[in-house]
Every structure is written in structure tokens, then in C-alpha cells.
Amino acid sequence: MFAIIRLYHLSPIFEESFKRDWNTLVHVFRSHDAFVDSKLHKESPVTFIAYERWESKEKYLEVMNDYEGRIREPLEKLKENCNDMKLLHSMEMIESYAIDGQ
Numbered sequence: 001m002f003a004i005i006r007l008y009h010l011s012p013i014f015e016e017s018f019k020r021d022w023n024t025l026v027h028v029f030r031s032h033d034a035f036v037d038s039k040l041h042k043e044s045p046v047t048f049i050a051y052e053r054w055e056s057k058e059k060y061l062e063v064m065n066d067y068e069g070r071i072r073e074p075l076e077k078l079k080e081n082c083n084d085m086k087l088l089h090s091m092e093m094i095e096s097y098a099i100d101g102q
Contacts, residue, residue: 034059
């Protein structure tokens with residue numbers, strides 16, 4: 001498993017279009033078997049943080065290289081809402097622990 005954390009800074013006037021465009025991008029990600037899930041968090045009125053999980057780093061990089069041409073357009077549309085977008089962390093999952101012994 002591979003995870004990334006992205007930081008988005010935007011003007012508050014773009015919040016609704018940002019959330020719509022983020023959901024569109026995640027929908028495109030879901031069309032790839034390597035994508036596991038993603039969560040979007042609102043840190044402040046102008047800061048959002050997204051957490052994504054992928055099957056592996058190699059599969060993530062393959063999708064992000066956009067060999068099939070499906071990622072570029074929704075990603076560029078999302079970026080139009082942002083003053084800044086950063087990849088904060090990329091990490092390999094070492095172990096997974098169940099909660100309450102499950």
C-alpha cells in the first residue's frame with residue numbers, strides 16, 4: 001500500500017468549485033484498479049488536505065504519468081481553483097493494525 005498527502009491553498013470564493021473538481025478527479029482515479037480511496041479534509045477556510053491510498057507506488061506513478069490521458073484534464077481543472085498545491089508526503093505502508101483486534 002502507498003499513501004500520499006496533498007495540501008491545497010485556495011481563495012474561499014473557489015471552495016465549491018474546488019470540491020466539485022476534486023470529486024471529479026477522484027472519480028477518474030476510481031476508474032483505475034490501483035486506486036484504493038481518498039479523503040478530503042478542510043483545515044482552514046483556505047486550506048484543504050487530501051489523503052490518498054494506492055495499491056503501490058509503482059501503480060500510483062503509472063496513473064500519474066497519465067499514459068491513458070485521463071488524469072491531465074481534471075487535474076488541471078482542479079489546479080485552476082488553487083493558489084498553491086503541494087505534495088506534502090508520500091509513504092509506503094509498513095504494517096496495518098486492526099482496531100479492537102478485528
